[in-house]
Amino acid sequence: MSKFSEKCKELLIENGYNVYRLSQAASLERTTLQRMVTGKRLPGPEFVEHFCQALRISLPEKKEIMELYKMEAIGETAYRNQTTILHLFEKLSALEKNEGFNKRSIVDYGEMKLISPISNDKYETELLLQYVLRKTIQEQESPELYTNLPGTDTLLPHYLNLMIPQYGKAILIKHLIHFQTNASYAYENLETLHQIIPLCFSAGINYIPFYYYSKLSRNDRPNLLYPFYIITEKYVLQLASDLSKGILHSDPAILQEYTKEFQNCLEHSSPLLQQSKNLDEALQLYMTSFDTIQDITSLDATPCDSDFMDNEYFFDRVKEHSPEYAPFMNAYKSFLNVINQANRNDFFTINGFQKYCEYGISSGTSSIVIPKFSPEERITSLKYFLEHFSNENHHMLNSTFSYPDSLYIELRNNHSLFLINLADKANISFIIIQESSICNAFSEFFQLLADSEYITPENQTRTLIQKYIRQLKQLTFGITP
Structure with a gap:
């Protein structure tokens, strides 16, 4: 039996029913119910919804059941x-709304004094971390930090984003991250x-992550003695496996040895x-190895530029509004020709689409090089x-799908993941990831997304497009629908 069927059977018994009684009381098909609670066959989602309603279970229990079902x-x-990917989008969307990519609250910690180089609880360890970061950023002209903290740790990014604006300095961070080899733990x-x-999208942080594979799991960490560290020019902070304890070193010989071994x-x-973080360089990176593209999946706030306009019209607009990028256009034209021949699968959000229709604000490349689109251009x-x-290859995501307007994601041939944060010409962050477990996870995510509850049906998508065409005509030409 699966976890899902075991939970269904448990709830059935807890609420005083058996298969026969519930099927009679709630008009549930008895054979389907029997197969569901014995783990022999998985029913449709509507049947599971009806099952939960019939048992009158609590919302947390229903949430658990639906999660186990999925x-x-x-x-x-x-x-x-x-x-994990959906939560990532939610987090980035929340950061964007709070201007988290480019602005952070400035907190004055006051003068910090080192009471003890050893911490015995999480609060004391956090103070040690603050002390090291503050001294490093405050005293070093070009601060650098090396670490192997877990990639899921939140303390370091939190304090960096608080302190960097306070001193107006950029910091270089080299981060050594452990990745799981077991595909079952790829979500880690x-x-x-x-x-x-x-961190990559944060101003003032030059973040360079490295990774290596290991069979060590999170369950192995308690058996490791102070396995994590933070290295700066004057300090080494050793940290326990659960980050609850720390030991601070300032001996130059220890610093030298740690730095050498880290390299x-x-x-x-x-x-x-x-x-x-430079648009010119980003465009060149974006067009690398484009002649090998066969499959391409993209996720953006609005539809792809090439779906809104033909190539010649796009090039004319670029020459008119951003002539400095005209030299890139020949290479970009070749790139688009390859893209148009590839197997494409494009996702865009209904919120971003409505913003384009109502205000002329696009996303993707056009948002950087072309100003707002006029009503006539929108029509x-x-x-x-x-x-x-x-x-088959255009999917509008409904309003329940949380996604930042400034983020563009593209997966090429299922092994190159592009993430581009396009705030404006001065604030662009471009990332390429080719690690196999991450790319495979995004590939599978997009396949599931195309058949998920987030997709707006085709007839509704077409109706919405036609509605905005009529509204824009009325606004521009006074034509009554």
Whole structure:
């Protein structure tokens, strides 16, 4: 029996029913119910909803049942990966709304004095971490920090984003991250993105992560003696496996040895990503190896530029509004020709689409090089999109799907993941990840997303496009629908 069927059977008994009595009382098909609670066959989601309503279970219990159902339907690993990616989008969306990529609250900690180089609880350890970071950023002209903290740790990113604006300095961080080799634990590798991506998108932080594979799991950590560390020019902070205890060293000989060994570790690891915070360099990176693209999946707030307008019109707009990027256009034209021949699967959000229709604000490349689209241009682009729309490779995500407006994601050939934060010309962050477990997880995520409850049906998508065309015509030309 599966976890799902065991939980269903448990709830059935707890509420004083058996299969026969519940099927009679709630008009549930008895054979389907019997097969569900014995784990012989998985019913449809509507049947499970009816089952929960019939038992009058609490909302937390219903949530647990539906989670177990999804886990059973797509597999536990796929479910964990999907959940982890959805939570990542929710986090990035929340950061964007709070201007978290570019602004942070400045907190004055006052003068910190070192009472003891040894901490015995989490509060004292956090003070040690604050002390090291504050001294490093305050005293070093070009501060650097090396660490192997778990990629899921939140303390370091939290305090960095508080202190960096306070001193107006940039800090270099080299981060050595442990990745799981077991595919069943790939979601742990994905969870590191919750800290890595915000750090890459943060102003004032030059973040360079490296990774290596190991069979050590989280369950092995309690058996390791102070396995984590933070190295700066003047300090080494050793940390216990649960980060509850710390030992601070300032002996130059210890610092030198730790720094040397850290560099040796980097030589046996791999860079996790390529990145750029410069638009020119980002465009060049984006168009690398484009001649090998066969499959491409994208996720953006609005539909792809090439779905809104033909290439020549796009190039004319770039020359008009951003002539400095005209030299890139020949290479970009070749790139688009390859993209148009590839197998494409594009996702966009209904919120981003409505913002484009109502205000002319696009996302993707056009938001950087082209100003707002006029109502006339929106009418033309929507007509073009409607003419080329296909539900096989265009998917509108409904309002329950949380996603930041400034983020563009592209997966090429299932082994190169591009993440681009496009705030404006001065604030662009470009990342390429080619680690296999992360790319495979995103590939599977997109496959599941295309058949999920987040997808707006094709007829509703077409109706919405037509509605905005009519509204824009009325606004622009006074034509009554």
